[in-house]
Amino acid sequence: MPSDAPDDLEPEFFAKMVESVGVGVGIYGEDGRYTYVNQSYADLFGVTPQALIGQPLWEIVPAIEANAFEQYWDSFADGDTREAETTHTYNGRTVPVATVTTQRSINGTSYHFGTIKDISVRKAREEEIERQNERLENFASIVSHDLRNPLNVAQGYIEMLQEDISRDELRLVDNALERMGVLISELLELARSDREIGDVTPVSVTTVAEEAWRTVSTPNATLDTPDATHRILADESRLQQLFENLFRNAIEHAGSDVHLTVDTTTDGFYVADNGPGIPQEKRDRVFEAGYTTEGDGTGFGLNIVQQIVAGHDWEIQITDNAGNGARFEITGVEFDD
Structure with missing residues (x-):
């Protein structure tokens, strides 16, 4: 912003620029209290930005404790940027978020500038995939165990019969049982192949x-x-x-x-x-x-x-x-x- 720009336009210009980011923005100082939040951030909790201004960070971010905030603040150097995934809680709502926090000094005063992105959809999808994988692996393990026992018994009897009887039909049954064993193994392997x-x-x-x-x-x-x-x-x-x-x-x-x-x-x-x-x-x-x-x-x-x-x-x-x-x-x- 040019230095000769009208002062009364600067807040409006700043607000429009922040909203154009498309994610939540929060700024707090050394006392840990929000000095600015945008509408996108306030919308996560169904409140106005004014409701959040003045609130201490530790009341909204459970991962940061009040008695540990000073240590957290001192761990930043000017210009440091950190990314994290955590939860923010306010007004009875808990939202999983991805944050990017940068420390900047303005006229000798340090602030933390944070962008906050709602990742509820991604987290829900990841949790559902994890549940599906667990169900699939449990199913495959049960099928593998419950099918292998009778399969092994059948193969044992076929081997006994083949010692006394030479028939093509026995060979075909043996091949079919072997094929079933391969399918069981690959079902179990496929169920587990999605793990990280x-x-x-x-x-x-x-x-x-x-x-x-x-x-x-x-x-x-x-x-x-x-x-x-x-x-x-x-x-x-x-x-x-x-x-x-x-x-x-x-x-x-x-x-x-x-x-x-x-x-x-x-x-x-x-x-x-x-x-x-x-x-x-x-x-x-x-x-x-x-x-x-x-x-x-x-x-x-x-x-x-x-x-x-x-x-x-x-x-x-x-x-x-x-x-x-x-x-x-x-x-x-x-x-x-």
Whole structure:
């Protein structure tokens, strides 16, 4: 604002500028009491701005106690900006908010300028997703437990019968029971695949890939891994889950004698096979839950892979392997070499 601007326009101009921000604004001084709030902030509590002016911060922000305010104030240096998610409470209303607070000095007097954004919708959505995930995992665990017991009993009887009787029908029943076991395992895995990525630590691509290979390999399949001990930042158990699903997918589509290669790139890593590849027109769909190009497939494996990739903030794309086969390339990976 130019210094020669009429004084009587300055408050109006300031108020219009603050309201144009589109979120709540609150200003308080060293005594912790609001000296200014805008209408957007007051609307969170169904009151007028005047009702909040003069109120102490600790009466509205439960996370800040009255006897700790001085310490909180002194922890700021001029120009410091801090972000937080908390709740503000007034007039019988409690609102989850995201705040950005900056300390500024004007004519030698310090103030805290805060923007306050209502995040009720996002918090409600996150809580609902968490409840849904808990219900889904509980359901999957119950189904897994309640189905595995009779399934194991049935498989045991089939094995006993096959020792005395050689019939194609018994082999077909055995295959069907094995198929049920795979579906139960993948149902449980799918239910748990939405959980958040845990702590990321430096892990060896080679070590994790080889550990995954030991759980899914077939006698005639082969795997090549990087010679160098490249380390990336990842949730190790989820990374192993990613490799296991890509390996199973290759065995399922390229055969039990598939040759697989795992190697690193400048910004990530890839898993490639020497199978028939994936047609261009199908690549956009293979990560959909339940989509499969094989009658024996569940369609869950690659969807789980995509969820793990997204949870790490990586990206995945399918390309052609050199010569033939499919190549799943993961990028946006941070190395720790």
